Amino acid sequence: MASEAHRILLGLFFQMTLTLLLCFSSSQALKFNVGGKDGWVVKPSEDYNHWAGRNRFQVNDTLYFKYKKGSDSVLVVNKTDYDSCNTKDAMMKMDDGDSHFTFDKSGPFFFISGNSENCKKDQKLVVVVLAVRDKTPSSPPMAAPAPSPAEGNPPTVSPGPSEGPDVGENAPAPSPAEGNPPTVSPGPSEGPDAGDNPPAPSPAGGNPPAMSPGPSEVPDVGDNSPALPPPIWSPPAMSPGPSEGPNVADNAPEPSPVPTAGSTRIGGYGVGMVLLLGCLVGHV
Template sequence: MEASKGLAALLLVAGVTMALMDSAGAYVFYAGGRDGWVLHPSENYGDWAERNRFQVADTIVFKYKKGEDSVLVVSKQDYDACDVNKPIQKLDGGDSVFKFDRSGPFYFISGAPGNCQQGQKLVVVVMAVRHCPPISSPPSLPPSPPPTSKPPASSPSPAPVSHGPAPPPFPEPRPPTPAPSAAPVPGSPPPTSSGAGISPAPTPIEPPSSSSSSSSSSSSYASNWSLGKTLLLMVLGASFFA
């Protein structure tokens, strides 16, 4: 039983001293922390406001007893002078709730006579709204151009054509033909074999030259002339002696 009461007290203190988040995502702050909207809080209102961060749409709650105190929203001049005669807005229903509808400073003072002069006053500075750029889909890229056909590879230039007659093809090597065997010349030595299956070429017989022929003819003619002359002398001598 005692543990349940202690847990409930801790939850109550945590709800008073800490900022809570409502269903809309905004925070709810309790002015002065656990002490509430009182004359002499344990923590100065200025220090409490400096360690918190307020944004547009957040809410601040002033806890006090109805009829004993009130909350006045005033200008900076009235805040500095603690003037309670012309407030911008007056909250006196007890546990008053104020919602921040803009950024900038807000000035609060107590409506009880003399409390503002004793330090029951609060300045809340609401942070400016930061507009985040909407998340947009990435820009669509332009369609890629169709692939262009590559130019044909340059073929090597043909060799210059000669207009002259084409050279004859190289003759294929032919096997050596055996030389015809010549009739053996009388008085010449028999041929000897210089290789397997190949007879040596016969020695050519040179024909007699024209000078030899003429000399031979002259010799024959001289011989015949001498012979004829001898025969004639013999005939003449025989007829003389007869």
């Protein structure tokens, strides 16, 4: 606890010291002794203008002139009177022996001795007071936001990517094309149905193994002519697939007892004619 309190005290002391230094450097007016220990005399140890050149003077600073009262004085003049040592048109005169002059503005100030002979011996002084600096540097940053609007323009180009969705909307068009193949698929499916019907003529071709009921019908055809109608109705079942004739020919071997079976490569109607001829021959 003691160490923490010690640190707090040190921090407060540092802040107070810094504040005092800032106040002293910014607002404390300085007093300058003209001529140093020699004072305001004819031949100082250091030239007055050389002494003024190595010092910095600000508004509210004060010059102190020390001289013998009654034998000398200090005059505030313009540049022309300064150069010519004219003592008759002085703007201000100080002759009390302990004269103080406070700078109330910036710029050059010209001082000469009230004795023209002393002025001609370089008992004169030029002091340049520095201008008061404006403590408002925050105004320049205000101009910085100006470039920001220029940077805001690029976002207006962003609508370009929006054209992408338009292309995507056209993409579904190919999908209907893909839907067409399923409609074509039923075509091949009918092929197997047609392949099931060809076994009907197989009894006429004399191939019993292809269909179990075939053998029973063959003797009926040979015995009774009325049995002919059932084979007659089989050709209409074959009519939907005229193109299926080649499949029947491929599945049925050439029967030896019926020489006309070799002509089964014709269309569905040809198969029907073959069946009729077979029935007639059997009846005879």
